[in-house]
Structures are given as structure tokens and as C-alpha cells.
Amino acid sequence: MAEETQLKTVVFRCKACKHVFEATPGRVEAAPEDDDVHPWRYFRSCSQCGEEATQAHWARAAMKAWRKCTGPRTPEGKAKVRENLIGHPTPEEALRTRFNGMKHGLNAKVATYFPAKPDGYAFCATCNVDRIWCSEQPCCEKQTVNFMKHRAAFEQKNPKHLMGIYADFHAALMSTLSECLRQIIGDGVTLRTPKTYIGENDKVLIVKYYDQDGYEHVVHDVMAHPLFKPVSELITRMGISLSDLAMTPKQGEDEAATLGKLAQDGAAQESLAEFEERKVKALEDLSAMMARANAAKAQDPVLIEYQQQNGG
Ligand SMILES: [Zn+2]
Numbered sequence: 001m002a003e004e005t006q007l008k009t010v011v012f013r014c015k016a017c018k019h020v021f022e023a024t025p026g027r028v029e030a031a032p033e034d035d036d037v038h039p040w041r042y043f044r045s046c047s048q049c050g051e052e053a054t055q056a057h058w059a060r061a062a063m064k065a066w067r068k069c070t071g072p073r074t075p076e077g078k079a080k081v082r083e084n085l086i087g088h089p090t091p092e093e094a095l096r097t098r099f100n101g102m103k104h105g106l107n108a109k110v111a112t113y114f115p116a117k118p119d120g121y122a123f124c125a126t127c128n129v130d131r132i133w134c135s136e137q138p139c140c141e142k143q144t145v146n147f148m149k150h151r152a153a154f155e156q157k158n159p160k161h162l163m164g165i166y167a168d169f170h171a172a173l174m175s176t177l178s179e180c181l182r183q184i185i186g187d188g189v190t191l192r193t194p195k196t197y198i199g200e201n202d203k204v205l206i207v208k209y210y211d212q213d214g215y216e217h218v219v220h221d222v223m224a225h226p227l228f229k230p231v232s233e234l235i236t237r238m239g240i241s242l243s244d245l246a247m248t249p250k251q252g253e254d255e256a257a258t259l260g261k262l263a264q265d266g267a268a269q270e271s272l273a274e275f276e277e278r279k280v281k282a283l284e285d286l287s288a289m290m291a292r293a294n295a296a297k298a299q300d301p302v303l304i305e306y307q308q309q310n311g312g
Contacts, residue, residue: 005038005039005040006025006028006040007025007040007042007063007099007100008024008100009022009023009024009025009100010022010023010024010025010042010044010055010059011055011056011059011133012042012044012046012053012054012055012056013053013054013055013056013057013059013130013133014046014048014049014051014053015051015053015054016046016049016051017046017048017049017051018130019046019047019048019049019053020056020130020132020133021046021047021048021053023044023047024044025042025043025044026043026044026045027042027043027044027052028040028041028042028043029041029042029043038060038063038064038067041054041055042054042055056129056130056133057128058128058129058130058141058142061145062103062141062144062145062148063099065145065148065149066099066102066103066145066148066152068161069148069149069152069153069156069161070152070156102148102151103144103148106144106147106148106151107137107138107139107144108138108139109147110138110139110140110143110144110147111138111139113143114139114140114143115138115139115140116134116135116136116137116138116139116140116141117140118131118132118134118135119131121140123142127141127142129141129142146165149161149162149165150162173234173238174240177231177234177235177240180227180230180231181231183227184225184227184228184231187225188225189224189225189228190222190223190224190225191222191223191224191225191226192220192221192222193220193221193223194206194207194218194219194220194221195207195218195219195220195221206218206219207219
């Protein structure tokens, strides 16, 4: 494998003293088992304690994400890359090896939206990036990976690289939606509040009336649960109604209708065989008809007269 696929600089993390640093690799090992991700593993002695450090796990994960977005996935495609690497990297390979450049280039853009803020974002809670390292970066490492995936998808006009992101996003939305629904069901679809008015001396009073039997009744305002509207709007906009999911009885009927059509096609095929039979019979009848016509022609007085006059 050509050495041009190796990274020029690598983010290292020392297991011994937890120091994180970016440097040129001290030792590079071939990692054919990791061919899918990146066929090299990097080592360098820790700049702080001297122990041998390996590539930081989040940095390798970022590289893996990038590799997934830019490399060919089929065995044939991979074989082709291996071939082409000797001297001539493919555009995909070139894109892949631009990893560090791409990442650094994106930093300023990501920083506009997500400057590095260790434990400052909600998603930091589950982040595995070293916090000291994070604080020294211009922008959030994890968001950079998201930006990278989008960049790769747009450059290659291939939205499939974003599938994972949007699947997660959709799952989060659906969870939020069902949480809202549970809340509505818990509170009640309609909310009743006593009707009030401002009386003398700015006192808030409840609207009441007495029925013919002298019983007191409180007048209530009844309104739909305030979450109901946004939830139904979300359902429509996201296209997750039953009809959008092809789950309505109508769709079932349509399916049955389609099956009916297929059955009709079956009937049509049968009648085609019958038609063949009829055609054969018709042809037989036709020859008999022609024989009869010929016989009749022979006896036609006008034709006989004509043939005699013309010597036929
Ligand atoms: Zn160390």
C-alpha cells in the first residue's frame, strides 16, 4: 500500500498520562485488518511522559467517518483503489487523503456555529473527546465530523452519507413527539378552567349561575390542550400520518384492488387461450366457407356468361 495514504500529522493520546497532542507519527504500522477504515496505525512517544501514545480514539473515529463518506464500499471498488494507489490515487482516494486538510479547513466554519466549549453543549455529556484537548481547539470535534459528512455528501452529490445523521435526528423527533402525546393524554385532550371576570376593586371573580333548583354551577372555559396543535402540525409536516406511512384502510383496499387487477389479468390470460381456440375454429370455418364460395361461383350464371364471352 502506497505511503501517500498515510496521515502527515496525527492527534495522539497518551494512555499513561492522558496527554493529548498533535504531531508527526513516530512509527507507522500497517493495519490491513483495518483496511476498511484506514490501513495504518500511528504511534509516537508522548511529548510529556515519554510513553508510547496511540492515535486518539475520537480522531480515529472522525477518520473512519470520513473514510466511509469518501471511499468505495464494494470489494471491487476497494481492489481498484489498491491498484490505483500505486502512483495514481483515485479522486475518492485523493478526497480521503485530504482528511486533515479538509478538517482543518472546516475548523473556522464550524467555529462560527460551534466554538469549542468543553461541557458547554447538551451533547457534551456523552462526548469522549478529552476536555483539555477540546478547550485548546477552535471548534467542537464532534460537530466538525457532522460538517465533514455534509461536505462529502454535497461534494459527491450523495445524500446516503447523511443517512445515519438523519435517522438519529428522526428518531429523536419521534421520541419527542411521543413524549408530547403522553403529556397530552396525561393532562387530557381538553383542559377546563373556570371562567373569570374582574369585579369591583379589581377582584378576580368566578362566573357562576344558579339553576332552577338553586344549585350553584361554575362556568368553565374548555380549550384544546395547547400541545395538541403543534403536535398535529409536526405530524403533518414530517409526513408521518397513517396515509404517509401507507397504513390506512384505503391503502389496504387499493392493494386489494391491485390484487383484483392481477386476478383479472389471470382471467384475461385464460380467455386468450380460448381466443386461440376460436381463431383456429374460425380459420377452419373460413376454408369451408371458401370451398362453398368457390362452388357457388362455378354455378353463378353471370360469371359463366362472362367466362364464355372472354374465352375463359
Ligand atoms: Zn504521556
